[in-house]
Amino acid sequence: MKQFLAFVKKEFRHIFRDRRTLLILFGMPVAQVMIFGFALNNEVENAGVVVYDMAGDYESTTLINHLDASSYFFVERMAHQVEDIEESFRQNKARLGIMIPADFGSKLLRGEQPAIKIVSDASDPNQAQVLTSYAKAIILTHVRDRAQIQVEMPIVQAVPRMIFNPELKAVYMFVPGVMGLILMLVSAMMTALTIAKEKELGTMELLLVSPLRSAHIIFGKVTPYWALSFLNALIIVLLGITVFDMPMNGSVFLLTLSCLLFSLCALALGIFISARANSQLTAMLVSMMGLLLPTILLSGFMFPIENMPMILQVISNIIPAKWFIILIKGLMIKGSGMDMLWMPMGVLVLITLVLSVAAIKNVKPRLES
Amino acid sequence: MSSLPHIIRKEFTQISRNKVMIPLLFVMPIIQLIVLSYAADFEVKNLNLAVVDFDQSQSSRQLIQKFTASGYFTLVGNYTTTEGAMNAIERDQADLVLTFPLHMERHLLNRQGVEVQLLLNAVNNQKAGIASNYGQQVINAFNSELLSGISLPEGMKPITTDIRESYWYNAELDYKTFMVPGILAILVTMLTAFLSSINIIREREMGTIEQLNVTPITKSEFILGKIIPFWVIGMVVMSFGLVIARLLFGIGVAGSFVSLYAFVAIYLVAVLGLGILISTVTETQQQAMFITWFFMVIFLLLSGLFTPVDSIPQWAKALNLINPIKYFVEVMRSIMLKGSSFADIRTHFVIMTGFAIGFNLLAMMSYRKTTG
Numbered sequence: 001m002k003q004f005l006a007f008v009k010k011e012f013r014h015i016f017r018d019r020r021t022l023l024i025l026f027g028m029p030v031a032q033v034m035i036f037g038f039a040l041n042n043e044v045e046n047a048g049v050v051v052y053d054m055a056g057d058y059e060s061t062t063l064i065n066h067l068d069a070s071s072y073f074f075v076e077r078m079a080h081q082v083e084d085i086e087e088s089f090r091q092n093k094a095r096l097g098i099m100i101p102a103d104f105g106s107k108l109l110r111g112e113q114p115a116i117k118i119v120s121d122a123s124d125p126n127q128a129q130v131l132t133s134y135a136k137a138i139i140l141t142h143v144r145d146r147a148q149i150q151v152e153m154p155i156v157q158a159v160p161r162m163i164f165n166p167e168l169k170a171v172y173m174f175v176p177g178v179m180g181l182i183l184m185l186v187s188a189m190m191t192a193l194t195i196a197k198e199k200e201l202g203t204m205e206l207l208l209v210s211p212l213r214s215a216h217i218i219f220g221k222v223t224p225y226w227a228l229s230f231l232n233a234l235i236i237v238l239l240g241i242t243v244f245d246m247p248m249n250g251s252v253f254l255l256t257l258s259c260l261l262f263s264l265c266a267l268a269l270g271i272f273i274s275a276r277a278n279s280q281l282t283a284m285l286v287s288m289m290g291l292l293l294p295t296i297l298l299s300g301f302m303f304p305i306e307n308m309p310m311i312l313q314v315i316s317n318i319i320p321a322k323w324f325i326i327l328i329k330g331l332m333i334k335g336s337g338m339d340m341l342w343m344p345m346g347v348l349v350l351i352t353l354v355l356s357v358a359a360i361k362n363v364k365p366r367l368e369s
Numbered sequence: 370m371s372s373l374p375h376i377i378r379k380e381f382t383q384i385s386r387n388k389v390m391i392p393l394l395f396v397m398p399i400i401q402l403i404v405l406s407y408a409a410d411f412e413v414k415n416l417n418l419a420v421v422d423f424d425q426s427q428s429s430r431q432l433i434q435k436f437t438a439s440g441y442f443t444l445v446g447n448y449t450t451t452e453g454a455m456n457a458i459e460r461d462q463a464d465l466v467l468t469f470p471l472h473m474e475r476h477l478l479n480r481q482g483v484e485v486q487l488l489l490n491a492v493n494n495q496k497a498g499i500a501s502n503y504g505q506q507v508i509n510a511f512n513s514e515l516l517s518g519i520s521l522p523e524g525m526k527p528i529t530t531d532i533r534e535s536y537w538y539n540a541e542l543d544y545k546t547f548m549v550p551g552i553l554a555i556l557v558t559m560l561t562a563f564l565s566s567i568n569i570i571r572e573r574e575m576g577t578i579e580q581l582n583v584t585p586i587t588k589s590e591f592i593l594g595k596i597i598p599f600w601v602i603g604m605v606v607m608s609f610g611l612v613i614a615r616l617l618f619g620i621g622v623a624g625s626f627v628s629l630y631a632f633v634a635i636y637l638v639a640v641l642g643l644g645i646l647i648s649t650v651t652e653t654q655q656q657a658m659f660i661t662w663f664f665m666v667i668f669l670l671l672s673g674l675f676t677p678v679d680s681i682p683q684w685a686k687a688l689n690l691i692n693p694i695k696y697f698v699e700v701m702r703s704i705m706l707k708g709s710s711f712a713d714i715r716t717h718f719v720i721m722t723g724f725a726i727g728f729n730l731l732a733m734m735s736y737r738k739t740t741g
Binding site: 018020021024025028031032035036038039040041042043044045046047048086087089090091092095108113114115116117118119120121122123124125126127128129132133136139140143155156157158159160161162163164165166168169170172173181182185186189193197200201277278279280281282284285286288289290292293294296297298302303304306307308309312315316329333334336340 | 387389390393394397398401404405407408409410411412413414415432455458459460473477482483484485486487488489490491492493494495496497498501502504505508511512515516530531532533534535536537538539540542543544546547552555556559560563564567571574575652653654655656658659660661662663665666667669670671675676677679680681682684685688699702703706707708709710713714
């Protein structure tokens with residue numbers, strides 16, 4: 001035990017000696033959370049529209065003003081031919097084109113149906129669909145207002161009520177996701193280099209001839225970083241609550257436990273990578289390239305997991321960030337208790353155990369040639 | 370320039386000597402391209418619908434039937450209380466709950482409007498918005514059927530318009546078409562940025578930089594010698610990726626190959642210059658790695674790869690002006706999907722050339738051949 005404590009002390013010294021890295025470790029996650037919390041937005045707003053107005057009458061002009069006034073669109077330019085719309089699409093200046101036929105006003109007033117055409121740059125299919133439906137809604141409301149029908153109608157009206165997030169804020173999506181992403185990568189990268197570095201610098205031999213056992217080496221490496229990661233997690237959670245108005249509806253104790261558990265899991269993964277890698281470069285490539293996109297894409301941070309093909313839904317289960325995001329959303333937004341959260345917690349414990357055992361097994365008692 | 374080929378050969382030898390590197394550099398990005406392109410899909414389908422039906426009438430059953438027949442919704446539960454349904458939402462068993470009020474049918478037969486409540490799980494704001502939209506559509510269709518049996522009062526004309534939509538460049542609205550060029554762009558960027566940013570600092574940490582410093586090699590030869598091998602690797606991975614995009618995903622290059630490759634060539638020089646710059650100003654591999662990661666994640670998430678760039682705030686748009694990844698993702702999608710010509714994206718070319726020159730000049734200036 002005494003040896004173990006001495007080893008942990010050595011590791012702490014290593015970390016605190018390098019002030020610059022320490023600054024990076026705490027400064028960067030904070031900067032990132034701030035940037036993303038304020039900038040990331042999955043709503044579609046401010047899209048450029050090209051209008052090809054063949055009518056040029058009162059009806060079409062008021063309709064165009066109506067479109068321009070909404071927060072979703074601004075009229076980027078007036079087209080004189082269909083090719084103009086295409087050109088704006090190719091130059092990424094507009095996402096939507098609206099073609100108003102020459103007989104728009106006259107037909108409308110006669111009670112016939114003039115045909116408006118909406119074309120969209122569907123290279124981004126999601127945005128194209130959303131913008132098209134917004135434009136449709138604006139056009140239909142505009143036309144209906146012109147009609148002024150005021151008769152009591154036996155119709156069913158839907159009253160939507162948004163639960164957990166009444167204002168449909170995007171931060172509810174992004175803050176847990178960014179927390180998971182940053183904690184995962186910072187923690188995994190911190191430890192991924194440690195053992196690889198000792199190997200590269202030749203100090204690993206010193207450790208191996210010492211009376212320390214593999215497990216001691218691993219836990220000694222993890223302990224100081226665990227403290228750092230947990231501090232990082234705490235700072236990010238506090239930022240989420242104070243700066244981004246995330247609610248805190250669940251138990252603080254469980255949230256703390258989740259953060260501790262998740263950072264331990266990420267650290268174990270880092271150690272495992274480190275034990276396997278033969279140089280810092282490989283350790284880095286695996287932990288960065290191997291983790292960044294999968295953590296963003298397969299964790300439910302950006303894309304709903306239930307939309308994915310079955311095989312990817314299965315794979316997503318081994319992504320620790322997925323479970324952490326479920327925990328954070330459950331605790332902060334929904335206020336769920338242990339009865340709902342035992343599963344994600346249990347899975348995280350399991351992943352952590354497997355990774356730790358794998359890491360200990362892979363720290364070889366002897367160096368290869 | 371006589372020493373340039375030697376240093377290039379040295380880098381290649383160094384890379385190929387490490388047996389893990391080849392699969393890491395070539396196989397990992399390709400696997401990610403294939404797997405992750407399937408993961409990115411915003412299309413919301415299979416929404417789980419729960420129902421609280423206080424009316425138990427023919428109308429309510431009809432409306433439920435309309436919901437399930439629309440293809441967007443799967444009926445997962447019939448609850449007798451709102452609390453029960455709310456609980457299903459909390460457990461993520463239901464995405465939305467439709468509540469029919471008592472006497473709904475009686476009101477409708479009396480030609481009165483009624484309100485049905487749609488409770489939506491809005492933790493995912495986007496999904497909730499779309500689900501609400503779909504629900505609205507179903508109810509609108511239900512309404513027009515109701516109204517079709519009713520004649521308008523005398524002298525009133527139905528004023529309406531007929532809207533036709535068409536989707537260009539991606540008529541099937543396939544999300545993979547959108548994601549594949551973007552993900553390929555990110556993978557090539559990550560690979561080259563990490564390789565270059567750790568390179569010089571690694572030589573310094575291992576002490577081999579001294580051996581290079583005592584050779585007669587000039588600063589610019591040194592930087593070039595570092596850039597060219599990684600540039601070649603980037604180009605090869607890029608080409609692999611394009612082949613996969615064509616063969617596996619059926620996404621060809623709609624525009625000109627020459628413009629695409631010309632842009633990638635300039636872009637890689639810029640990214641590698643940035644990497645080398647980071648490598649010369651940091652003290653350890655760990656620092657270099659964290660700084661590269663920091664920029665990488667910010668550039669990546671603001672690039673428009675996943676979220677629309679139109680809706681980010683002004684200051685973030687300003688930040689995006691110096692975001693190389695944003696330009697690259699945009700160019701990849703424009704040329705591959707929309708067939709944009711060189712003239713359409715010439716500003717992108719100009720800006721990227723500026724980055725390439727700027728980063729490399731800075732890298733050259735901050736690299737010292739002396740130590741200590």
